[in-house]
Amino acid sequence: MELIDLNPSGGIGANALYLQIGPFRIVVDAGIHPKLKGREALPNWQATLRDPLDLIVLTHCHLDHLGAIPLLAKDHPATPVVMSPASHLLFPRMLQNSVSIMRRQRSELGTPLFSRREVEATRGQAVPLHPRQPRFYSSDKGEQMTLTLFEAGHIPGTCGVMFEYRHRKIFHTSDVLFEDQCILSAARFPREKVDTLIMETTRGATERPSGSSxxxxxxxxxxxxxxxxxxxxxxxxxxxxxxxxxxxxxxxxxxxxxxxxxxxxxxxxxxxxxxxxxxxxxxxxxxxxxxxxxxxxxxxxxxxxxxxxxxxxxxxxxxxxxxxxxxxxxxxxxxxxxxxxxxxxxxxxxxxxxxxxxxxxxxxxxxxxxxxxxxxxxxxxxxxxxxFDLSSHANREDLLEFACELDPRAIVLTHGDQPARDWFREQLSERLPDAKVFDPQPLKRILV
Ligand SMILES: [Zn+2]
Ligand SMILES: [Zn+2]
CATH class of the missing domain: 3.40.50.10890 (Rossmann fold)
Known part of the structure; x- marks a missing residue:
């Protein structure tokens, strides 16, 4: 598999990952960086423009994952944008709110990145997919890939993604929470061996004080x-x-x-x-x-x-x-x-x-x-x-435990600041000494 982290500033921000799995070209998420303005806030998907994408996957509707989807979808007008049914309902409302803010703060933020018309066009490309129901995709040459969504806790609609190609399994956690919230059940992720695990690392540098829950x-x-x-x-x-x-x-x-x-x-x-x-x-x-x-x-x-x-x-x-x-x-x-x-x-x-x-x-x-x-x-x-610590991201210990259960050959660290990624890299090399841990540099193509 080839992978490029399209988030130009690293850390958490304009989250977007390019994956090439066999002949299938996929982008998971296209967010905007909350602290940057105008085009500076966007992922850099130059590398994906060479050929059409087969799939765009939206894991959830936080703007650091969703905010640039209309622009990516516009560059790939024939590509389906796959997401959970809940995200399918929520994403136009979230994007319309972004349009309102961009229009209201035009003098501060510059020209709006997209309009309501483009949000409507994205709606036309969006495909809802129920969690735990595999969907099959075929390439021009008849090769097959399966994509399955799994509920990830975090916020409503959030799903992790399993890709299966030629008996290889690649799992992307998205943003995840392994605890129940009052309104949302904990993640229901597969607990089986995978070849590659792509994991968020948000709370890698956060220690929860003992006794606090x-x-x-x-x-x-x-x-x-x-x-x-x-x-x-x-x-x-x-x-x-x-x-x-x-x-x-x-x-x-x-x-x-x-x-x-x-x-x-x-x-x-x-x-x-x-x-x-x-x-x-x-x-x-x-x-x-x-x-x-x-x-x-x-x-x-x-x-x-x-x-x-x-x-x-x-x-x-x-x-x-x-x-x-x-x-x-x-x-x-x-x-x-x-x-x-x-x-x-x-x-x-x-x-x-x-x-x-x-x-x-x-x-x-x-x-x-x-x-x-x-x-x-x-x-x-x-x-x-x-x-008050009511985070909707998994504790680092829960995530580490999950990674160990999946026992992957390769692990890709995403969605975390450097100290958070460093903690995971260190812990994973101890707990899973045979696994190769990747901390991809922005915009650098790596082979996983
Ligand atoms: Zn999120
Ligand atoms: Zn996020």
């Missing part, structure tokens, strides 16, 4: 919310719109049923609120997602009004995007209102890149001043700032 982190979050509200404060939870926001709604719903959730206004925002309807629809089709729209009603959740000044009407809970408190989003504006009062709390529940406003706030000490640059406002850090 998903359950204990949820308990700590609920306790922080109850404490803050009972002392007259408000709570901001910056959350990613796709997956995380609905997971927290379900957690709050359960807590409310157990009388462990305070009876104060709960505000939610934008895209995450729209996605509630999509999740409800996906859940009704069966499968690994368990979410109902009625949690919003049961919780009395309200859409955050544009003019609302956070904390001005007594204690409230704000479950709003974006997760990293990116400028001009509801979480950024809400933080500006809440930060200067010691009664309030800001609870981060996902990864925050150190260069984002959320990441910067996490590095600012109590009492120091924090600059909300985009709205020209400075506030002292008086609110309680905390971080």
């Amino acid at each position: 998903r359950e204990s982190e949820i308990e700590r979050l609920l306790e922080t919310i109850r404490n803050t509200v009972s002392h007259g404060g408000s709570v901001l939870i910056p959350a990613f719109a796709l997956g995380r926001m609905q997971e927290l709604l379900a957690i709050f719903h359960l807590a409310k049923e157990n009388r462990e959730f305070p009876d104060v206004p709960l505000y939610v925002s934008g895209l995450g609120l729209d996605l509630v309807d999509y999740f409800d629809q996906i859940s009704r089709g069966g499968g690994n997602l368990h979410f109902r729209r009625r949690v919003l009603k049961d919780l009395g959740a309200q859409r955050l009004p544009e003019s609302h000044k956070a904390g001005s009407e007594g204690p409230a809970i704000y479950l709003v995007s974006s997760g990293m408190m990116v400028a001009h989003t509801p979480s950024y504006n809400t933080a500006a209102s809440l930060l200067g009062n010691h009664r309030n709390a800001i609870c981060f529940v996902g990864y925050c890149d150190p260069d984002t406003p959320g990441g910067e706030l996490l590095q600012t000490r109590q009492g120091e001043r924090y600059l909300f640059e985009a709205i020209d406002r400075i506030e002292p850090v008086k609110a309680h700032i905390d971080k």
Whole structure:
């Protein structure tokens, strides 16, 4: 097999992998780098333009996997874009949101990378494929390849991919979680020998403190919310719109049923609120997602009004995007209102890149001043700032265990910063001394 990591800056960002398996030419994912602008944010798929692609596979709808798919599909208009039925439902909504943001921030981001028309064209190429149902592909010369999707946990719709060609098995984990979440079952991956394993490495450099678990982190979050509200404060939870926001709604719903959730206004925002309807629809089709729209009603959740000044009407809970408190989003504006009062709390529940406003706030000490640059406002850090580990990526130990079970001859490390990849490389060489571990350099063709 030939493989090229098409993500020009390495690490996690514009995720895209080119695979040539026998005569079959495939690209798995085409994302955009969240911190780069315009064409700089795209994968470099120059090497794939020589001949048509046989397949494009989308593992899930996070923008670091999906964001550039319309452009890749446009370069290969006859190539099917294969994905799970849930992703098939979600991806146009996610891309339309990207178009809206690109249009709104044209002066900052430059010309939009694609339009709604191109999103519609991608929809025409998209092919839903049910997990665990093999699909056969034939080459011009009659050679066969099988592709099978497997639920990967992580966020709704996410699937790992098995390619089988001439008795060779190649498995790609996508982004994966081996633990159940409140709304989504853990990964259901095959546990059989494969020849090549392509694996994400996101949490390779993250050690979970002993004694801490998903359950204990949820308990700590609920306790922080109850404490803050009972002392007259408000709570901001910056959350990613796709997956995380609905997971927290379900957690709050359960807590409310157990009388462990305070009876104060709960505000939610934008895209995450729209996605509630999509999740409800996906859940009704069966499968690994368990979410109902009625949690919003049961919780009395309200859409955050544009003019609302956070904390001005007594204690409230704000479950709003974006997760990293990116400028001009509801979480950024809400933080500006809440930060200067010691009664309030800001609870981060996902990864925050150190260069984002959320990441910067996490590095600012109590009492120091924090600059909300985009709205020209400075506030002292008086609110309680905390971080809760509810990651939707597998613990490194779980991933390592999975790799050992599959006992591959070759392992390709992807989707991780260098220290994370280094940890896996070291551990794998110890645990699987006969396996060859590849850490592909961006845009370099390797033979696996
Ligand atoms: Zn993801
Ligand atoms: Zn990812």
